[in-house]
Amino acid sequence: MKELKSETILEVKNLKKVYIKKNGDPHIAVNEISFELMKGEIFSFLGPNGAGKSTTINMLTAQLTPTSGEILFQGQSLKDNPIFAKSKVGVVAQHNNLDRGLTARENLIYHGQYFGMSQAEAANRADELLESFGLTDWKNDYVKSFSGGMAQRLKIARAIMHQPEILFLDEPTTGLDPAYREVLWQQVLRLNKEFNTTVFLTTHYMEEPERFSDKVAIYNKGVIKAIGTVQELRELVPSQTIISITLDYVTEEIVDEVKKLPNVISLSVKDEKNCIIYAENSKTVLNELLIWIENKHLSLESINLSATTLDDIFIYLTTNDKKNN
Amino acid sequence: MIKKITKEVMEKKLNQLNVFKIMVRRDLLIQSRDWKEFVFRVGMLPFILILTYGFILPQIGILDIDFPNQMFPGVLGMSLLVTGIHGTAVPLAMDFNNTREIEDRLQAPVNVKIVAWAKMFVGIIESWIGALIVLPISLIFMGSHLNISLDVASGLFLFVVLLLSSITSATLGLLVGTIVKPTQIAAMFPGFLMPLIFTGAIFFNWSALQTIPVIKYLTLINPLVYINEALRFILNSSGETMPLIFSLSGIVIFTLIMGYYGMKRFIKMANR
Numbered sequence: 096m097k098e099l100k101s102e103t104i105l106e107v108k109n110l111k112k113v114y115i116k117k118n119g120d121p122h123i124a125v126n127e128i129s130f131e132l133m134k135g136e137i138f139s140f141l142g143p144n145g146a147g148k149s150t151t152i153n154m155l156t157a158q159l160t161p162t163s164g165e166i167l168f169q170g171q172s173l174k175d176n177p178i179f180a181k182s183k184v185g186v187v188a189q190h191n192n193l194d195r196g197l198t199a200r201e202n203l204i205y206h207g208q209y210f211g212m213s214q215a216e217a218a219n220r221a222d223e224l225l226e227s228f229g230l231t232d233w234k235n236d237y238v239k240s241f242s243g244g245m246a247q248r249l250k251i252a253r254a255i256m257h258q259p260e261i262l263f264l265d266e267p268t269t270g271l272d273p274a275y276r277e278v279l280w281q282q283v284l285r286l287n288k289e290f291n292t293t294v295f296l297t298t299h300y301m302e303e304p305e306r307f308s309d310k311v312a313i314y315n316k317g318v319i320k321a322i323g324t325v326q327e328l329r330e331l332v333p334s335q336t337i338i339s340i341t342l343d344y345v346t347e348e349i350v351d352e353v354k355k356l357p358n359v360i361s362l363s364v365k366d367e368k369n370c371i372i373y374a375e376n377s378k379t380v381l382n383e384l385l386i387w388i389e390n391k392h393l394s395l396e397s398i399n400l401s402a403t404t405l406d407d408i409f410i411y412l413t414t415n416d417k418k419n420n
Numbered sequence: 421m422i423k424k425i426t427k428e429v430m431e432k433k434l435n436q437l438n439v440f441k442i443m444v445r446r447d448l449l450i451q452s453r454d455w456k457e458f459v460f461r462v463g464m465l466p467f468i469l470i471l472t473y474g475f476i477l478p479q480i481g482i483l484d485i486d487f488p489n490q491m492f493p494g495v496l497g498m499s500l501l502v503t504g505i506h507g508t509a510v511p512l513a514m515d516f517n518n519t520r521e522i523e524d525r526l527q528a529p530v531n532v533k534i535v536a537w538a539k540m541f542v543g544i545i546e547s548w549i550g551a552l553i554v555l556p557i558s559l560i561f562m563g564s565h566l567n568i569s570l571d572v573a574s575g576l577f578l579f580v581v582l583l584l585s586s587i588t589s590a591t592l593g594l595l596v597g598t599i600v601k602p603t604q605i606a607a608m609f610p611g612f613l614m615p616l617i618f619t620g621a622i623f624f625n626w627s628a629l630q631t632i633p634v635i636k637y638l639t640l641i642n643p644l645v646y647i648n649e650a651l652r653f654i655l656n657s658s659g660e661t662m663p664l665i666f667s668l669s670g671i672v673i674f675t676l677i678m679g680y681y682g683m684k685r686f687i688k689m690a691n692r
Contacts, residue, residue: 158526160691182434182529192520196450208442209528211434253524 102134102169104183104261104293105155110164112150124150126317127164132261132310135291139304141409142314148297149189151314152265155295156186168261182210185259187250189266195239199230199249202238203256210257217256224252228282244275251279255286261293262286268300276300280307301406311405315413328408333360333373337407338381341369341396342388349393356383363414368396371407439530443538446525447511451542461506462550465617466499467557473623475561487623488562490659493651494622496554497585501620501644502613503550504589505596508543510605512597516689526690536594536686543590551582568655577654577664584668585647588675592643594682598689620644625652625659643678646670 112125124147132138142148153159155166157177166173166180173180194202200221207217225234228248238246247267254262264283268276284307286292298304304311305325312322321328329335342349345364353372354362358380361373374380381400388395451458474491477483515522525535558566570578600608619639621629626649629636639645650667652659661667 156527158523158691178434178529178531181527184527186523186527188520188523190520192523194446194450194521194524195519196453197446201449205442205446206524209439209525209530211438211529 103131104134104169105132105295106165106167106170107131107155108165108167110151110154110166111162112147112154112159113162123317125154125161128314128317128319130312130319130322132293132295134260134293135287136309137287137294137296137307139296139298139308139311140314141297141301141304141311141405143413146315147317148314149265152186152263152295152297156184156263157181158186182257183260184263185254185257185261186263187247187254187265187267189269191243191246191250193238193241193246193249193253195237198235198237199241200225200234202249203253206253206256212257220256224256228252229278243270244272247271248275248279251282255292258290259292261295263295265297266299267296268298268303276303283307301404301409305405313409313412320412325405325408328405328412329403332403332408332411334375334377335403336374336377337401337403338372338374338377338384339369339397339399339401340372340384340388341398343394343396344368345370349391352387352391353384356380356387358383361411363410365410365414371410373411434529436530436534439528440534440538440541443525443528443535444541447538447542448545451507451546458546458549459553462499462503462546463553463557465502466495466550466554469495469498469622470554470557470561474558474565478565485565486567488558488565489567490625491623492554492558492562492566492568493655494620494624494648495558496551497644497647497651498617498620498622499554500547500551500582500585501589501592501647502617504543504547504586505593505613507546507550508539508590508593509597509600509608512539512594512686513600513602513605516598518602532687532690533683535690536683539597540587540590540594543593544586547586547589548582551586570655574654574656578651581647581650581654581668581671584671584675585650588643588647588671588678591675591678591682594686595678598682598685616642616644621648625649626662627660640670643671643674646674 108129109127110125110129111123111127114122114124116122128151140148140151150159154161157173157180168180168183171179194205197205203221203224204214204217207220208214212220225231228251230245230248230252233241233245238249241249251267262283268279271279280303283294287294296304296308308325310323311325311328313320313328321331345367350362350364350370353359358375359372360375363371365371372380372384377400381398385398473483474488478485478487522535526532596608596612619642621639621644626636626639626645629639646662646667649662650664650671653661653664653667
């Protein structure tokens with residue numbers, strides 16, 4: 096049984112990071128965001144590329160100094176006590192930062208020892224983790240010979256070697272095939288369930304947070320647009336069903352005209368060919384839309400009526416200018 | 421099945437010195453796996469210099485037969501300094517900018533300075549190996565012409581100078597390693613190490629530059645000058661040397677300056 100999530104493990108208050116560009120102009124990567132994580136929670140931090148997700152993770156894991164704001168681990172300031180904070184976290188970075196000159200087993204043993212484990216304790220735990228992640232057969236191989244999937248599994252094993260209280264996963268399944276993604280998720284969920292490990296996740300695969308997250312934040316341009324459970328976020332979207340259309344091109348004129356159709360509440364342009372329509376009565380709008388497309392002699396590649404997914408919520412919140420929180 | 425780590429293991433007080441030792445052991449393990457490359461890298465420069473200037477040129481009469489006495493302390497100091505700089509700077513530059521392997525150590529719940537100290541310590545060990553490598557090469561090619569005297573007191577002084585110099589090399593390596601990018605490492609040899617070597621009084625005493633005062637005083641910004649002058653003084657090899665108090669002060673001042681700025685740069689890189 097998962098423990099009751101009552102204890103706040105991480106508090107982020109008005110966190111801000113400003114970079115100075117080469118021309119001297121400031122670039123606000125993270126703009127005064129605030130949120131908190133409860134112990135044992137799986138929290139997904141979703142945003143488009145370049146939104147500032149990794150910058151946020153780097154600040155939360157003491158790898159980057161914030162411009163302003165406060166980060167508290169179990170009430171203790173990261174700025175005042177970075178060593179305490181670092182003892183609480185495990186980090187799986189986007190890139191491969193494993194020790195290529197060491198074997199898989201040595202990578203884990205050294206990591207454990209950096210966190211105060213004895214060689215024997217670290218070796219025992221390393222063997223358990225290698226077995227658990229299906230890497231026992233390669234335990235004495237140098238990491239430089241590992242495939243992307245093997246390296247990713249080892250990175251996760253290393254991050255949990257010292258049994259962190261918060262596990263930061265920065266796009267952990269990017270580049271992995273679906274089978275490995277499933278294996279990794281089973282491991283993460285087991286940690287969460289058995290050890291009450293809090294998980295902070297960024298990912299581009301929307302089905303992952305939809306399946307596993309207790310709480311999701313939609314983040315764009317340095318600002319949290321919305322935060323809550325998937326169901327709470329779903330309520331921010333104007334309708335529970337959506338119409339996705341693919342035309343050979345989407346122009347501003349088309350967007351304006353579709354928005355004027357009866358029962359259409361809102362429209363998000365996904366890219367130059369795709370847009371998503373939120374409507375009060377989707378089935379009626381679907382019929383009207385088909386007639387309108389035919390009258391306009393537009394080339395319709397596909398049209399689809401579906402229930403709102405996290406992907407749709409994400410697109411709605413990150414493509415609309417207005418703040419939705 | 422992953423077992424829960426016991427309370428005793430989790431609550432054990434982390435010993436910063438232990439973590440330092442583990443980080444040093446990690447670096448030495450990786451270095452030892454490439455020991456052939458290490459010996460080649462460290463030995464080639466002193467080997468070529470000794471072969472050419474300490475053996476061939478004196479043998480064919482272009483240089484004085486006593487020249488190896490002038491040169492030996494210089495090559496010793498040069499090998500120590502260059503090996504220490506290389507041993508600290510290159511892995512740091514690669515770690516921070518390319519492989520990013522250092523991130524795991526920076527995540528350890530210890531002061532980030534421990535990571536820098538460990539890197540420097542490995543640089544110090546390498547610099548000693550660099551100095552030791554000079555001895556057999558010198559004995560083989562210049563042994564018959566070397567006239568070095570060393571008593572117990574001088575031996576003790578030699579140890580102190582080598583120790584201080586190896587620390588200088590590691591601090592300089594720390595600074596360089598946090599400034600250069602991996603793409604600039606190739607340029608480090610002609611752009612930094614060559615000027616450092618050839619203005620570092622390895623072939624002659626610093627006082628011999630009195631006929632060109634501009635060069636004489638310009639070379640004082642090179643820490644190798646102080647190291648070589650101190651080594652010449654102790655080994656009593658030949659000619660007039662800088663007073664030991666000056667050369668030692670130079671080594672200490674350089675170490676403090678490089679160490680201060682090197683550590684500052686390291687902390688900045690660790691929290692970038």
